[in-house]
Amino acid sequence: MEIRLAKNYGFCFGVKRAINIAQNAPGAFTIGPLIHNNEEILRLKNNYNVETLGSVEEAQGIKKAIIRTHGIQKEDLERLKKIGVEIIDATCPFVTKPQKICEEMSAQGYTIIIFGDKNHPEVKGVKSYSLHESVHVVLSIEEIKEINIGKKAALVSQTTRNINEFLKIVDFLVKTCAEVRVFNTICNATFENQDAARELAMNTDIVIVIGGKNSSNTKQLYGIVKEYCKDSFLVENDKELNSSWFTGKKICGITAGASTPDWIIEKIIEKIRKIKV
Amino acid sequence: MEIRLAKNYGFCFGVKRAINIAQNAPGAFTIGPLIHNNEEILRLKNNYNVETLGSVEEAQGIKKAIIRTHGIQKEDLERLKKIGVEIIDATCPFVTKPQKICEEMSAQGYTIIIFGDKNHPEVKGVKSYSLHESVHVVLSIEEIKEINIGKKAALVSQTTRNINEFLKIVDFLVKTCAEVRVFNTICNATFENQDAARELAMNTDIVIVIGGKNSSNTKQLYGIVKEYCKDSFLVENDKELNSSWFTGKKICGITAGASTPDWIIEKIIEKIRKIKV
Numbered sequence: 001m002e003i004r005l006a007k008n009y010g011f012c013f014g015v016k017r018a019i020n021i022a023q024n025a026p027g028a029f030t031i032g033p034l035i036h037n038n039e040e041i042l043r044l045k046n047n048y049n050v051e052t053l054g055s056v057e058e059a060q061g062i063k064k065a066i067i068r069t070h071g072i073q074k075e076d077l078e079r080l081k082k083i084g085v086e087i088i089d090a091t092c093p094f095v096t097k098p099q100k101i102c103e104e105m106s107a108q109g110y111t112i113i114i115f116g117d118k119n120h121p122e123v124k125g126v127k128s129y130s131l132h133e134s135v136h137v138v139l140s141i142e143e144i145k146e147i148n149i150g151k152k153a154a155l156v157s158q159t160t161r162n163i164n165e166f167l168k169i170v171d172f173l174v175k176t177c178a179e180v181r182v183f184n185t186i187c188n189a190t191f192e193n194q195d196a197a198r199e200l201a202m203n204t205d206i207v208i209v210i211g212g213k214n215s216s217n218t219k220q221l222y223g224i225v226k227e228y229c230k231d232s233f234l235v236e237n238d239k240e241l242n243s244s245w246f247t248g249k250k251i252c253g254i255t256a257g258a259s260t261p262d263w264i265i266e267k268i269i270e271k272i273r274k275i276k277v
Numbered sequence: 278m279e280i281r282l283a284k285n286y287g288f289c290f291g292v293k294r295a296i297n298i299a300q301n302a303p304g305a306f307t308i309g310p311l312i313h314n315n316e317e318i319l320r321l322k323n324n325y326n327v328e329t330l331g332s333v334e335e336a337q338g339i340k341k342a343i344i345r346t347h348g349i350q351k352e353d354l355e356r357l358k359k360i361g362v363e364i365i366d367a368t369c370p371f372v373t374k375p376q377k378i379c380e381e382m383s384a385q386g387y388t389i390i391i392f393g394d395k396n397h398p399e400v401k402g403v404k405s406y407s408l409h410e411s412v413h414v415v416l417s418i419e420e421i422k423e424i425n426i427g428k429k430a431a432l433v434s435q436t437t438r439n440i441n442e443f444l445k446i447v448d449f450l451v452k453t454c455a456e457v458r459v460f461n462t463i464c465n466a467t468f469e470n471q472d473a474a475r476e477l478a479m480n481t482d483i484v485i486v487i488g489g490k491n492s493s494n495t496k497q498l499y500g501i502v503k504e505y506c507k508d509s510f511l512v513e514n515d516k517e518l519n520s521s522w523f524t525g526k527k528i529c530g531i532t533a534g535a536s537t538p539d540w541i542i543e544k545i546i547e548k549i550r551k552i553k554v
Contacts, residue, residue, distance in 0.1 A: 163452060170451055170459075171444045180459045182451050 001277045002251045003269060004204060008196040010265060012189035012258035014092025018069040019261075021090040022050045028064035028088060029053045031076065032121055035069050035259035036215035039237055043261075059085055069259075071095045071125035094187040095122055098156040099129045101183050105154035106130040110181060113138060113149070115169050116158025120216055123158050139165075141172050149173070154181040160190050160217035160258070162224070189258055190217055197221045197255045201228035204253035206245060208272070209234045210265055211257025218257030225255065237264060238271040246277045278554045279528045280546060281481060284473040287542060289466035289535035291369025295346040296538075298367040299327045305341035305365060306330045308353065309398055312346050312536035313492035316514055320538075336362055346536075348372045348402035371464040372399055375433040376406045378460050382431035383407040387458060390415060390426070392446050393435025397493055400435050416442075418449050426450070431458040437467045437494035437535070439501070466535055467494055474498045474532045478505035481530035483522060485549070486511045487542055488534025495534030502532065514541060515548040523554045 015035050022034055026049045033041050033052050044050040050066065056076040059065055064086045067077070071091040080087055091099075102112055111134040116123040118137040127135050138144045153173050157166050163186055173180045201207050207225040211218025213236060225232040233245055246252065252272060256265050292312050299311055303326040310318050310329050321327040327343065333353040336342055341363045344354070348368040357364055368376075379389055388411040393400040395414040404412055415421045430450050434443050440463055450457045478484050484502040488495025490513060502509040510522060523529065529549060533542050 167448045167451060170447060174444060174447055174459050174461050175440060178461060180461070182447075182457045182459060184451050184455060184457075 001246060001249055001275075003272060004200060004251060004253050006193070006196040006200040006253065006255035008189075008192040009254070010256040010258070010260050010262060012187065014069050014094055014187070015259050018090035018092065019044070021088060022066055023048050025050065025064055025066060025088050028066045029059065029062045030066040030068050031056055031059065031072055031080070032068050032070075034066060034090065036212040036218070036257075037259040037261065038212060039264055040259070040261045056080060059083065064088055067091050068121065069095065070120070070122035071099060072121070073125050073128035075128060092159070094159050094185065095125070098126045098159070098183065098185040101154065101156050101185070102126050102135065103129040103131060105181065106132050106135065110152045110154035111149050112136065113144065113153055113155045113169065113173065114158065115139070115155065115161055115166050117216060120158060122216070126156065126158075138169065141168060144169060144172055149177060151178040153177045153179070154183070156183045156185045158216065159185055159187040160220060161186055162194065162220055163191065190220070193217070193221060193255065193258065194224055197224050198228060200253040200255060201225035201232065204229055204251045205231060205249040207232040207253040207255065208241070208268065209255055209257070210236070210268055211260045212236060215257045215259050218260070221255055221257060225253070229253070235268065238268045241268065241271055241275075243275045246272070246275050249277055278523060278526055278552075280549060281477060281528060281530050283470070283477040283530065283532035285466075285469040286473065286531070287533040287535070287537050287539060289464065291346050291371055291464070292536050295367035295369065296321070298365060299343055300325050302327065302341055302343060302365050305343050306336065306339045307343040307345055308333055308336065308349055308357070309345050309347075311343060311367065313489040313495070313534075314536040314538065315489060316541055317536070317538045333357060336360065341365055344368050345398065346372065347397070347399035348376060349398070350402050350405035352405060369436070371436050371462070372402070375403045375436070375460065375462040378431070378433050378462070379403050379412070380406040380408060382458065383409050383412065387429045387431035388426050389413070390421065390430055390432045390446065390450065391435070392416070392432065392438055392443050394493060397435060399493070403433065403435075415446065418445060421446060421449055426454055428455045430454045430456070431460070433460045433462045435493065436462055436464040437497060438463055439471065439497055440468065467497070470494070470498060470532065470535065471501055474501050475505060477530040477532060478502035478509065481506055481528045482508060482526040484509040484530040484532065485518070485545065486532055486534070487513075487545055488537045489513060492534045492536050495537070498532055498534060502530070506530070512545065515545045518545065518548055518552075520552045523549070523552050526554055
C-alpha cells in the first residue's frame with residue numbers, strides 16, 4: 001500500500017511557537033491545555049516539567065502561568081495579574097487578532113458575530129473581549145437568524161474554521177445589515193492544511209487524519225476528507241489504528257491537525273507500513 | 278389573456294421625489310437626464326418647462342440646475358457652484374449614501390471597490406468622491422482579479438444591482454483581504470421589484486418589462502425575468518409592442534423599472550388588452 005502525505009499538514013506557526021515557549025519555562029503551569037493534543041501535553045510534562053491546570057482557580061500559589069495557544073478569557077487574565085503570577089503569553093498571534101478586533105469593534109458600537117464553536121476556549125476568549133453584550137457566537141444561518149443584529153455588524157471567525165461555511169454567514173449578514181465589517185481571521189495554516197487535505201482525499205482509497213479529538217482544526221480536516229473519501233478515520237495515536245480499515249486499499253493518505261507533533265505522525269506511519277492489506 | 282402585474286414595480290421613492298422636485302422648478306435645467314426614462318423627460322419638458330442639458334459644460338448662463346437622481350461627479354458639482362448657478366439637488370438619498378461612504382472609506386485608507394457599471398452616471402458620481410486613486414469599478418470576479426487590492430477593502434454597490442452578483446464579489450474579497458467593509462447599498466425598491474419580478478416570471482407565459490433601455494434597474498429586471506420566462510421582452514413604450522409575441526399565450530406578466538411612470542404602464546396594458554391572442 002502506498003502512503004501519501006498531504007502537501008501541508010501538522011504543526012502550525014502558533015503551535016510551534018507555544019511549544020518552544022513551554023520548553024523554555026520549566027516549572028510553569030499552563031491554564032488549560034497548551035495545545036489540543038494530549039500526547040504532546042504529556043511529553044511536555046514528562047520532559048520539561050510543564051503541567052496543566054484545569055482553570056485559573058487552581059493558579060493560586062503558582063509562580064509562572066503560561067497562556068495557552070487558544071488564549072484565555074479577559075477576566076481570567078486579569079485575575080492572574082491580580083494574584084501576582086508571572087504571565088508567559090503563548091497565545092497564538094492569529095488568536096490575539098480576533099480578540100483585539102472584538103474589543104475595537106464593540107467599542108465602535110458594532111454587533112459582534114463570532115463564527116465558531118461557543119464551547120471552544122479560543123472562542124470564549126475572543127468573546128470575552130467585547131465591551132458590550134451584543135456579541136454572538138454562531139455556527140450556522142439557523143443560529144444567526146435568531147439574533148436581533150441591528151444595522152451594523154462586525155464578523156470574525158475562529159481561526160480554524162472552514163472558509164466556505166464562513167462565507168455563508170457573510171452572505172446572510174450582507175443581505176440583512178446596512179454595513180458588515182468582515183475580518184477574515186481564519187489562519188493561513190488552516191487554509192493550507194484544508195486545501196491539501198481536500199486534494200489528498202480526492203486521490204486516495206483511505207485517509208487517516210491524526211490529531212486531538214478536542215482539536216477544532218483536526219475535526220475540520222476530518223469533515224473535509226470525509227466528503228471526498230468515505231473511508232476516512234480520525235485517530236489520536238497509533239493504538240487507535242484498526243488494521244481491518246486497510247484491507248484491499250491501494251493508496252493511504254495521511255494528514256494531521258495543527259497541534260499534532262511529527263513524532264506521533266511518524267509513529268503512526270511506521271505502524272501503517274507494517275499492516276498487511 | 279390574463280394580465281398580471283408584479284407585486285412591486287415601477288416608480289421608487291427616489292424617482293417620485295425627483296419628479297416632484299422638477300415639477301416645482303419650472304425653467305430649471307437638469308444636468309443629464311433627471312431619470313432614465315425618455316418619455317417622462319419629454320413630459321417634464323412639455324408640461325413643466327424643465328429641460329435637459331447634456332453636461333455641466335452647457336450650464337453657463339442658466340439660473341437653476343437640477344441634479345439628477347443618479348447624482349453627478351463631485352468636480353461637476355463644484356464647477357456648478359463656481360459659476361454661481363442655483364443648485365436644486367434631486368439626487369436620490371440612496372445614492373448620496375454610497376457617495377459619502379466612498380469619501381469616508383477612502384479617507385480611512387481603504388481600497389474602494391464599487392460593484393457596478395463604470396459607464397453609469399451613478400457609478401461615475403460615487404467614484405468621484407474617493408479621495409485617492411485606489412478606487413475600482415467592477416462587475417465580475419474576472420475584473421476584480423486584475424486589481425492589487427491590498428489588505429483592507431471597502432465595497433459599495435450601485436443601488437440597482439442584483440444582490441446575488443454582489444455576494445460573489447463579497448465572497449471573493451473576504452477570501453483575499455484581511456478586512457472587508459461591506460456596505461449593502463442596493464436599495465430596497467430594487468430588491469422588492471426584483472423579487473416580485475422573479476415570482477411573476479415563474480408563473481406566466483410571457484413577461485413585458487417596461488422601462489428605459491438606458492435604465493440599469495430595468496435591465497436588471499429584464500435579466501431576471503428572462504431566466505424564468507424565455508418569452509420576456511423589454512419595451513420603452515406601447516409602440517414597441519409586437520402582437521405576434523402574444524400568440525397562444527394565456528398569462529401575461531407586467532413589471533416596470535423604478536423610473537417608469539404609471540401613465541406609460543397603463544398605456545401599454547391598454548394596448549395589450551386589445552391584442553387578439
